[in-house]
Amino acid sequence: MTPSDARSPLLSGVSQYDVDFVIPRVGVDVPVGIDPFLLYKSRDPDYRQLHDRLLEAFNAGIAAIKAGKLQEASRILNFPEVSAIGLGYTQGSKRGSGVGTHLTGLIIETVLGSPSLQERGIHHIEEMQLVSAGIGPDRVSDIAANVLKAFLIEYTQRQCGIWGVPLQSGVPVSHIFDSSSQQWTESYEDLPVSPVDGSPILLVPRRIVRTLPWINYDDFVRTEFNAYLAARRQAARQTPRATDKEPFGPPDHKEKQQVVTVTRSDISLVERYVRSREQNAANARPALDYIDDDACKEAEALKRKLVAIQPGREQAAEYQRLVLEVLNYLFNPELIDGQPEVRTFEGTERRDIIFTNDSDESFWDYVRTAHDGILIMFEAKNTNELGLAEINQTATYLGDRIGRLGVIVTRRTPPETVQRKIFSVWNDSAPNRKVILTLSDDQLHSLLDLRCQESSPTKWIQNHYRNFRTALQ
Amino acid sequence: MNEAKPQKQSAEAKRVKEEREKGELRDKRNHQLEDTRQALETLEQRLRSARSLVRRCHALLNHSGGFYQELDKLAKGKSLLEVTTFVLQQANDIIRDAKEIVKGDVYLDRIKEFVPAGNNPVYPDVLVCIRSVRDSLGRSSSQISARVESIKEILRKAQTVAGALQYFLDDEGGNQEEKKYPSRKAVDAYVEGDMSDFCFTRYRDSHEEYFDFDRLDEQTIPEYLSMLEKEGPDGFDADSQDEEDDTDLDLSSEEQDRGA
Numbered sequence: 001m002t003p004s005d006a007r008s009p010l011l012s013g014v015s016q017y018d019v020d021f022v023i024p025r026v027g028v029d030v031p032v033g034i035d036p037f038l039l040y041k042s043r044d045p046d047y048r049q050l051h052d053r054l055l056e057a058f059n060a061g062i063a064a065i066k067a068g069k070l071q072e073a074s075r076i077l078n079f080p081e082v083s084a085i086g087l088g089y090t091q092g093s094k095r096g097s098g099v100g101t102h103l104t105g106l107i108i109e110t111v112l113g114s115p116s117l118q119e120r121g122i123h124h125i126e127e128m129q130l131v132s133a134g135i136g137p138d139r140v141s142d143i144a145a146n147v148l149k150a151f152l153i154e155y156t157q158r159q160c161g162i163w164g165v166p167l168q169s170g171v172p173v174s175h176i177f178d179s180s181s182q183q184w185t186e187s188y189e190d191l192p193v194s195p196v197d198g199s200p201i202l203l204v205p206r207r208i209v210r211t212l213p214w215i216n217y218d219d220f221v222r223t224e225f226n227a228y229l230a231a232r233r234q235a236a237r238q239t240p241r242a243t244d245k246e247p248f249g250p251p252d253h254k255e256k257q258q259v260v261t262v263t264r265s266d267i268s269l270v271e272r273y274v275r276s277r278e279q280n281a282a283n284a285r286p287a288l289d290y291i292d293d294d295a296c297k298e299a300e301a302l303k304r305k306l307v308a309i310q311p312g313r314e315q316a317a318e319y320q321r322l323v324l325e326v327l328n329y330l331f332n333p334e335l336i337d338g339q340p341e342v343r344t345f346e347g348t349e350r351r352d353i354i355f356t357n358d359s360d361e362s363f364w365d366y367v368r369t370a371h372d373g374i375l376i377m378f379e380a381k382n383t384n385e386l387g388l389a390e391i392n393q394t395a396t397y398l399g400d401r402i403g404r405l406g407v408i409v410t411r412r413t414p415p416e417t418v419q420r421k422i423f424s425v426w427n428d429s430a431p432n433r434k435v436i437l438t439l440s441d442d443q444l445h446s447l448l449d450l451r452c453q454e455s456s457p458t459k460w461i462q463n464h465y466r467n468f469r470t471a472l473q
Numbered sequence: 474m475n476e477a478k479p480q481k482q483s484a485e486a487k488r489v490k491e492e493r494e495k496g497e498l499r500d501k502r503n504h505q506l507e508d509t510r511q512a513l514e515t516l517e518q519r520l521r522s523a524r525s526l527v528r529r530c531h532a533l534l535n536h537s538g539g540f541y542q543e544l545d546k547l548a549k550g551k552s553l554l555e556v557t558t559f560v561l562q563q564a565n566d567i568i569r570d571a572k573e574i575v576k577g578d579v580y581l582d583r584i585k586e587f588v589p590a591g592n593n594p595v596y597p598d599v600l601v602c603i604r605s606v607r608d609s610l611g612r613s614s615s616q617i618s619a620r621v622e623s624i625k626e627i628l629r630k631a632q633t634v635a636g637a638l639q640y641f642l643d644d645e646g647g648n649q650e651e652k653k654y655p656s657r658k659a660v661d662a663y664v665e666g667d668m669s670d671f672c673f674t675r676y677r678d679s680h681e682e683y684f685d686f687d688r689l690d691e692q693t694i695p696e697y698l699s700m701l702e703k704e705g706p707d708g709f710d711a712d713s714q715d716e717e718d719d720t721d722l723d724l725s726s727e728e729q730d731r732g733a
Contacts, residue, residue: 366591462590469588 007292010086010194010201014163016291017298018325020337021159021203024086026196032287033087033141034148034204036125037214041281043358043374044337047208053179054147059121060182065111066118076182077107080175082145084202085152087209089138103142106134114264123274126215130270133257137213149176149202153189156203160192162324162340168193171200207286207336207358214284215277217256224273225259282360286333296452302326303445311384311411319382320351323409327353327378330447330457334359335376352379354402363462371435373403381410388421391436395425398434405435413440423472437464499642501690506638508694509631516628516698523621530574530614534607537567541603548596555593564599571606574613581609627698629669634697636664637672637684654683 006027009016016023022030039051061077064070078101081088110132111117117131125143128135145152153173160167167190174186192201212218263269277284305322309315324338332338335355343352355376357364368374379394386408398404414422422436439447443464447457540563547560556564565586575581584605587594637660641652651659657673672689673682689697 362591364591366589462592465590466588469590470585473585 010196011163011165011192014165015298015301015325015329016293017295017329018302019159019163019328020205020207020332021155022087022206022209022290024194024201024203026194029086029088030209030290031087031089032209032211032290033089033137033213034085034144034208035210035213035284035286036140036144036208037277037281037284038208038210038286039144040124041284042207043368044356047358050148050151053177054125054144055122056179057147057177057182058125058143061107062111062118062121065108070108073108073111074104075184077104078175078184079103079139079143079146081142082149082202084173084200085145085204086201087141087145087204103135103139106132110135110260110264114267116267117264120267120271124215126213127270127274129213129215129217130220130273131260131263131267133260137216140213145202145204146175147177147179149173150178152202152204153191155205156191156201157189158339159203165192167191173200205336207333209290210284210287211289214281215274217259219277220270220273221259224269224276225262228262228269285360288333295454298329299448299452302329302448306441306444309382311382313382316351316380316382320353320380323378323380324353326444326448327355327409330451331355334361334364334458338378352377352397354378357403359458361458363458363465367403367405367465371403371405372400372432375402377402377406379406379408381408384411386410386412386414386418386438388418391418391421391425394436395429395434398436404429404432405437407437407439409439409444411441413442414438422468426472435465435468437461437468439464502638502641505689505694506635506642509635509638512694512698513628513631513635516624516631520621520624520628523617523624526574526617527614527621529570530610530617533567533570533574534610534614537571537603537607537610540564540567541600541607544596544600544603548600551596553595556596556599558589558593560599561587561589561593564603567603568606571610574617575609578609578613580605584609626669629667630671631698632664632666633660633668633672633684634689634694636660636662636668637686637689639663640684641686653686655686657682657684660684 006025008026010024010026014023022032024030036051036054039047039054042048042051057076061073064073064076080101107128110128114131122128126140128143129137129140153176157167159165169190170188171191171193172186173189173191176185176187177183178185189200193199194201302322302325306326309319309322320340324340327335328338334357336358338353338355340351340353355378357368357374357376359365367376377394377397379390381390383390390408394406394408398406422438425434425436447460450460451457544556544560544564568584568586571581584602587599587602637655640655640659640663643663657668661668672684674685674688675682
């Protein structure tokens with residue numbers, strides 16, 4: 001297998017830019033990992049619940065160690081590598097270090113060696129990197145992948161449904177954590193399998209992967225631990241004694257053992273660092289640098305597809321899927337988990353796409369606050385003539401459940417009458433104003449060009465929104 | 474005797490005709506007085522409204538002047554920094570208030586309230602915008618003041634007309650001829666404050682002034698007072714400016730017909 005073959009995507013018919021998940025590669029791991037902090041900071045309650053589940057499982061293991069039930073602890077804290085997700089830092093291969101049992105031993109040893117950790121438990125599993133020499137970012141990702149496997153299975157099935165990826169029935173999956181019984185279980189699931197070796201594939205949302213976890217050892221040493229050392233040196237200079245020695249030189253990886261000896265005994269160092277990372281949570285963004293496809297080629301491909309779809313009902317489904325691809329290309333990972341829905345409204349078929357707005361960008365944050373909700377509806381209307389009825393339909397759907405900002409994606413810029421109707425929706429919906437924006441083919445082309453030029457489509461949408469609001473004055 | 478009877482009948486008919494014409498003229502003057510009083514009421518409201526606008530305009534100029542100066546200081550070296558939300562609210566309030574005061578200024582019309590949508594505007598943008606608003610307020614301020622003077626002049630005219638009509642209808646006034654051509658002095662007794670020179674005409678011989686009913690009778694009261702236009706000459710809609718002012722100056726067509 002050549003290096004380029006090894007890097008080629010494991011799923012065909014989809015582009016990394018256009019989907020919500022990380023596409024695993026044929027022969028190498030994608031060099032990112034699941035960062036549980038992105039679950040913790042998410043606005044999506046389901047994601048936050050996953051983080052709670054992760055902590056619950058881990059702290060159950062710590063409680064077992066504290067109670068002296070080491071066998072029980074070994075059972076709970078058993079986190080073998082989940083190669084099905086295809087994420088990791090192993091160079092040139094898909095297999096990690098295969099240290100599941102070793103990891104369990106490390107965790108137990110670490111917790112046993114730190115009474116303060118037993119007492120406090122952990123608030124983020126990434127903290128384990130700061131108190132154990134053998135635990136790094138890849139192990140954090142492994143732990144998360146194990147506990148979240150049930151979610152990943154469900155997510156994979158849903159995404160395969162959306163993108164038409166074939167599923168194989170009855171694929172055996174082991175080591176699935178059941179949070180209600182705190183047991184590891186096994187089951188047979190419908191999952192996609194690798195065309196190379198037939199192994200199951202689990203898809204991971206792009207929103208929760210980072211190259212390094214937000215809470216990581218290197219950053220800890222650079223910030224909190226260095227400050228700690230500086231304070232120690234200062235104290236030593238003020239009260240010099242013959243027996244005092246410089247506790248450390250500048251820490252490096254070889255000295256991690258020494259660093260964790262300190263953190264195990266003084267867990268407040270970890271606590272302070274974690275608190276500062278939590279306070280800067282807005283800067284914790286998912287990774288994008290693993291996407292190495294040509295963005296402009298993808299933009300051109302999407303434009304060609306858009307031109308090829310004829311307006312009308314016959315190609316409404318294709319249009320809806322394409323709109324989903326375009327929106328993922330433009331806005332993921334700010335808008336995530338885009339899901340197409342087909343509903344019937346007064347006898348007419350409605351095709352819309354619901355995104356979760358989990359963005360830290362100021363505009364999307366504003367939308368979340370000003371228009372009440374973390375969901376945003378994009379309605380795909382494969383027509384040249386958007387009418388008043390469509391505006392009324394969209395206005396009806398906007399509300400408490402999916403928020404009050406909706407975007408109609410349609411083929412042409414709507415006529416003046418429709419624009420006036422959109423204004424009247426705003427005027428008539430006080431005090432909880434409803435905003436309907438429209439995006440035409442031409443505007444989608446502009447947005448695709450912007451993304452190709454590495455400019456921000458979000459800024460464009462922000463201006464589009466401002467123009468709408470200004471026109472109302 | 475037979476000849477004397479027709480003469481007597483003719484004199485009687487003439488007297489009856491004169492009485493009828495006199496009655497008709499009195500009715501007409503009564504209606505004119507009614508219309509004038511209505512116009513006076515409208516003009517007083519319009520004057521209150523315009524004065525209120527002048528006050529608001531000066532207050533906003535003053536307030537925005539302070540705001541502009543402080544913002545100018547804050548903006549030094551902060552060209553790419555977003556303004557605070559408080560500053561943004563203040564700026565938007567100034568723009569909104571200015572738009573309520575000034576109508577028909579194309580440059581102000583082009584300025585819109587800022588929509589932050591997640592990012593507040595930067596200092597220079599707000600500064601430039603407030604400067605334009607102040608310029609517009611400055612232009613408008615002198616126009617509104619001129620408008621106040623114009624309304625005051627029309628009001629004087631209306632008060633003079635009302636005075637002349639009251640003199641005419643007053644039974645205890647002068648003789649018929651004097652009532653037909655009331656002297657300035659006679660009218661002055663019925664008017665509080667200054668009178669309008671516009672309403673008087675001079676006799677060619679004596680150069681004395683008399684109230685010119687002939688000119689008044691050629692037009693309706695609103696036409697005579699030159700106040701048919703609803704909008705002021707400076708383009709602002711005086712009637713819509715004050716919440717207290719909800720009356721329309723225009724008289725109904727029926728009243729205009731009657732006046733004519």
